[in-house]
Amino acid sequence: MRVLVIGGYGLIGGYVLSRLHRQGHAVVGAGREIRMAARRFPYARWVAADLAAMRRPQDWAPHLAGIDAVVNCAGALQDSPRDDLRAVHVDGALALYRACAAAGIRRVVHVSAAAVGAGRETAFNATKQAAEAALAGLDLDWVVLRPGLVLAPAAYGGTALLRGLAGFPGIIPAVHADSVVQLVSAEDVAEAVGRAIDPAAPARIALDLMHPDPVRLAELLVALRGWLGLPPAPVLRLPTGLARISAVASDAIARLGWRSPMRSTALAQLRMGIAGDGKTWQRVLGLRPRSLAEMLAGWPSGVQERWFARLYFLKPLAFAALILFWLASGLIGLARLDQAAAVLRDAGVPAGLAVATVGIGSAVDLTLAVLACFRRSAGPALLGMVAVSAAYLLGGTLLRPDLWADPLGPLVKVIPGAVLALAALAMLDER
Structure with a gap:
């Protein structure tokens, strides 16, 4: 039949x-x-x-x-x-x-x-x-x-x-x-x-x-x-x-x-x-x-x-942590725009370009956080988190390589977040 x-x-x-x-x-x-x-x-x-x-x-x-x-x-x-x-x-x-x-x-x-x-x-x-x-x-x-x-x-x-x-x-x-x-x-x-x-x-x-x-x-x-x-x-x-x-x-x-x-x-x-x-x-x-x-x-x-x-139960916890992390990153960047731009100015980046870069980066962070909330767009958002993390690391290495040795680890801490995004992406399927 x-x-x-x-x-x-x-x-x-x-x-x-x-x-x-x-x-x-x-x-x-x-x-x-x-x-x-x-x-x-x-x-x-x-x-x-x-x-x-x-x-x-x-x-x-x-x-x-x-x-x-x-x-x-x-x-x-x-x-x-x-x-x-x-x-x-x-x-x-x-x-x-x-x-x-x-x-x-x-x-x-x-x-x-x-x-x-x-x-x-x-x-x-x-x-x-x-x-x-x-x-x-x-x-x-x-x-x-x-x-x-x-x-x-x-x-x-x-x-x-x-x-x-x-x-x-x-x-x-x-x-x-x-x-x-x-x-x-x-x-x-x-x-x-x-x-x-x-x-x-x-x-x-x-x-x-x-x-x-x-x-x-x-x-x-x-x-x-x-x-x-x-x-x-x-x-x-x-x-x-x-x-x-x-x-x-x-x-x-x-x-x-x-x-x-x-x-x-x-x-x-x-x-x-x-x-x-x-x-x-x-x-x-x-x-x-x-x-x-x-x-x-x-x-x-x-x-x-x-x-x-x-x-x-770690899957929803991982998604919640990523969403909150990228949301906080974007909001803090906008709230402390001058201080964040100063990191780039110290590397020789013109003041206007430094402020624009931080503003755009914060907007991207917020966008990724919002997209990750929705099931349909979560996959692309997770890939975006990995790509943006890689861009942060590359840009930081080129402009401020000294931050790799910073005691607070601003560049080092990006890596676990990117890995968590990859792990969440691997767990995304429902069936």
Whole structure:
């Protein structure tokens, strides 16, 4: 079969794509940002497709030629400048499914989420429910799969946060530590999709995908810490008020394009728990899901997992330090323009040119600090920080080589800042 996988480079989508390929299917991946995906999954054909922008069936028609089945793994957690829940979960998805019906593509697998039923009042839950209801009204052989909390050797979003908490030095900080969650491995989700696209598989059915045995969040974090190979540490139960503060801050940062897993929707889902029917899908699809112990035993951790866990909270700290450093550099330069220009005048630079140079340099510093605040421009800003640091060092060496021996180290201290910018650039990817 030729299968179109929407969101084929995400956490679940990547495993689904790989499973279908190994199953012998021809796979076509679709998503908003496909350049890296094409390098990661060279066996797939890739098409640029944005659910949020493709809200009419005719938008999808060109991508459905020759397709036998469609799997939709795309989704978003919360509205932000980068994500529109209604457009992604409902409008775009419904347009796709209507296009499938018009093209005669019967088999559609819709990957939703567990525990999005009534009584869970978030936009995430509401739009997930609306999408399932809209799909149920179409004349298609649809299957809705609702994974629980998905764990995988790779980490992204909420599971990445769990690893960061598990790897925290000395303690395991946890909000809603007693919340109950039911887990499922990404590999079991992919296997379920592989079986659900079979034309002979049951259709017009919704299945929860999760191990039937629930675990508490604190238990999960302790298990992950042991899996990382780190010494045991006590679970520090944080007050819910701190969670609300974190959610407000994360929601604010999301307006700059950063999709933190600590946003209000994620914390609300965690507070309410993630549970469902972990038995029916085993009977219908003939699968026995892996338990938490079996998952971790099958994914031996290495140094890269420990690096990731330990760097998780250092990443935002590195960005904050760089932004504040360059902001302070620019503001101090402008506030003490004459004193800063005197350094250049002492090297023989004309007074007017010295003042202009300091003013322009301060403006560049402030610009880089502002650009680094936004996810879209953070990469170029970090490269700019490295380039400007190199220019400072070169200019200082040519004009004031004596500053290398200055006890306060004005030139020497530029080097660690440039290295930190390179480290932040290396950690910039989200998935």
